[in-house]
Amino acid sequence: MPLLSDSVTRRGFLATAAGAALVSQLPLRLAGAEGSSLSNRAEPFAPLPVPGWVRRVTSMAFGSLADVAEMADAGVQVLHTNLVWPYDPLRRDGGGLSADDAARLKELVAACHQREVKLSLGLPPFPSVSLVEKHPDWRVFHDAEGSILKTPPVEDNLGTRIGCNLGPWGDYLIEVCAELVEDYNVDGFSFDGNYHPAICYCPACQAAYQADAHKPLPAKVDLNDVEYRRYLVWRGERLEDHYRRMQVRIKQANPDAAIMTWTVNAGRYGHLLHSPRAMPTRLNLLFDLPMQEWWLDETNFGASIAPTFGAAYLHAVTGGRPCASEPYLMSRGNPYGTHSFPKHERLARTLLALTHGNVSAQSFGWPGHRDSAAQACREGNRRAPWITNAQPLRWGAMLVSEQTRQFYAYRNIPELFLPHVFGAFRAAIEEHLPLRLVNDWDITPEELRKYQVLLLPNAAALSDSQVSAIREYVRNGGGLAATGESSLCDEIGQPRGDFALADLFGVSFRGRPQTTSSPAPLDENFARHLDERYWQERVGVATLSWGEHPLLDDERLRELVPTRNVLFRGPQVLTTEPQEPTEVVCRLQPEGGSAASPALIARSFGRGKVIYLAAALDAALWSYSFPYQRRMLARAVEWAATAPPDIRVIAPMCVQATFFEQSHEGRPRLVVHLFNNVNTAAHHGLPAAEAPLREETIPIAGIRVEFHNHSLQRCRVEPEGIEVPLRSDAARPGVLIADVPALARHSLVVAE
Ligand SMILES: [Zn+2]
Structure with a gap:
C-alpha cells in the first residue's frame, strides 16, 4: 500500500481519495432533526467532557516529523499528520502495525513528546484489502442487491473498501484506535471521512433498522420521502453512537486521548450546501475538537459574510467547546490554488476565525508560507490568556x-x-x-x-x-x-x-x-x-x-x-x-x-x-x-428584547465585535474581540469572483466600547497591553466608556 508521504497536505490526501471515485462518500456533507428519534435511545443525548489539555489548545498545525522542531519553536501544541493505516489483524489477535510502521510511529511520537507537542494521528478510515477479503460484507452497500460484493478490494482504489461504521467495521476501527493509544501513546485522532453514506443496505444496517424502526430500509435516497428523512435522522444517531463508543474506548486506554477531527456539517459555505448530510450537526458535540477546512475562495463566497458565519457557526455547534478553522491558503477556488497568496491575508483569516471562538490551525505545507504559518501560530498563542476557557456572552x-x-x-x-x-x-x-x-x-x-x-x-x-x-x-x-x-x-x-x-x-x-x-x-x-x-x-x-x-x-x-x-x-x-x-x-x-x-x-x-x-x-x-x-x-x-445589550461597540460596520466572559483569578472578566475586516482593494474586482486577498490594512481610529451597569476597575487592550482609562458620561449614569486605540487588525478589550 502506498503510504501517504510524510509531507502530504490534507489536500493531497483528499486527491488520493478522490481518485478512488468516492468523492460522493467522503466528507462534504451535513446534518440534523433533533426531535424525532427512531433509535430507541435509552438516555437523552449528552455531550462528553473535553480533556483539560484540549481546552487549553490555542494553536495546532498540519505537517510531518520533519516539521516538529520548527512547529515547537512557533508554540504549536498539536501536530496533525498522517502516517499509518488501519492494520489487520488487530494486535489483540496477534497482528498490529508492521515492524516498519511501528518504528516510524514510535519515532514520531517520541519527537513530538520530547518537544511537548501532542500528536493527533490522521487515520484514513478504510479497512485493509486483507480485512475486506475476509469480510466483504463489512462494506457499505449502495444498493439493496449488494452489488459491491462482486467488486474485489483493491489497494489503490479506496472506493472498493469503504467500510460501514454502523456494522462490525465500526467496532474494528474503534479497536484499532484504542490499540494505537495503548501501544504507541498516540494523543488523538482525526479521520478523513468516517461519516455516513446517504444510505447503506449492508446486513448490519438492514438488521439494525428493522430492529429499531420495524420496517425495511427506504428504497432509495429521496428527501421528498418523509420515510427517507426519518431514516437519515436514525442513521445520524447511529453515527453518534459509533463516535460515543469510540470516545469511551480510547479514553479507557488514556483519559486524555482525544478526537480532533474534521467536521463536514457546520462551517464554510460549501458544507452548508451538502445534502443529504453525511453527519448530524450534533455529532460535533461528540468530538473533543471539531475542525473545518475553511475556504474563503469565490466558490465559498469568500468576500461576503459567509466565511465569518462559518466560523461562528462551528463555535455554536460545539456549545462553546474548542474548535478550529484552518484557513486555507486558496487564492482561488476555480481553478483551485495558492497562487500569489499574500501573507497578510493568512494572518487576517487566522484572526477572523479567532474572533469567532476558533483556535489557530495552520498547515506548514503551503509552498513559500512556512514563516507565515509560524507567525499565525504565535499570534494565536499571544492571545491565549483571553481566549482560553472563554464563554460567549448571552444576549x-x-x-x-x-x-x-x-x-x-x-x-x-x-x-x-x-x-x-x-x-x-x-x-x-x-x-x-x-x-x-x-x-x-x-x-x-x-x-x-x-x-x-x-x-x-x-x-x-x-x-x-x-x-x-x-x-x-x-x-x-x-x-x-x-x-x-x-x-x-x-x-x-x-x-x-x-x-x-x-x-x-x-x-x-x-x-x-x-x-x-x-x-x-x-x-x-x-x-x-x-x-x-x-x-x-x-x-x-x-x-x-x-x-x-x-x-x-x-x-x-x-x-x-x-x-x-x-x-x-x-x-x-x-x-x-x-x-x-x-x-x-x-x-x-x-x-x-x-x-x-x-x-x-x-x-x-x-x-x-x-x-x-x-x-x-x-x-x-x-x-x-x-x-x-x-x-x-x-x-x-x-x-x-427584554433588555438592551449591556455592552455596546461603536465602530464602523467593517469592524466585527464578539463578546465573551471569562473567570480570571476568581473574578469575572469581559473580553470584547475587535476585528478590522477592511479590504483596501475596495471591491474593484468582478463581484461574483471576488475573494479576500489582502496585502495591507488601514488602522481604524475612534472605536468606543461602552459598558452599561458593569462595575469595572480596569480596562486594557490586548495583546498590546495598553491600559485604557474608563471614563463616565455625565448624561448617562451607569455607563463606562473605553476609547480604543486605533485598531490595526485584531485586538481584545479586556475589562475587569
Ligand atoms: Zn451499513
Missing part, C-alpha cells in the same frame, strides 16, 4: 436550524435557507449586536431563559416541544423576532398548514403573493405537500410602507427612508390581519396585484414581546440588500 440567540436546512430547504438550500441566516447574521455583525448562534437542541426552556431575545430567521421546521419552549419563554418575558415561514412545518419538514407560533405572531399563514393578479388563497393540498409553484412564488418585489411607531422611530432609518415607503425584493408571505390593527407596524404591497398584507407585526404576548416579519428582511439583506433592511431588522430585535 441574543439566533437559531440556525439544521432540520430546517435539511428537511424543509433541501430543494434549494442557497435560496431557501442560507439567505435568511446569512442576512440576519450580517445585520447583527454590522450593528455590533451580541448575537449568539444556537442550534435546534438549544431550544429548551432552560437554555432560552439565558437570553434576552430569540431570533428565528425563517426557522420553518420546528418540533412541538421547540414551539412550546418558545411559547413559554415569551410568556415569561422573553423577546422573539421571527421571519418568513418560521414554525410552518414540523421538525421533519411536514407542513402544518399554519404557523405553530400563530398565537404569538398574532396572525395566520395565508400563502404567498402570486405574480398574477388573482388572490393567493391557501392551497387546500398545502397541509400535505408544498408543490413546485409554491416554491417559485417565494421571492418577489413589493413596496413596504410604514407610519408612526416607536419601533421605527429611529434617526438612521428616517435618513435612509425619509418617505417611509421603499422597495423590497425578497421572500414574502401573506398573513391574516391581527385582531388589533395597531399591531401592524409596516405593510407590504406585492407587485403583481395581491392585496396589501402585514409586513411587520409588533405585539405583546404574556410578559414578552414578539416581532413577526412577513417580509423577510433577513434574506433580502443577503440576496438583494438595501441599507434600511439592516437597520429595521436590528431595531426589531432590539425592540423585542
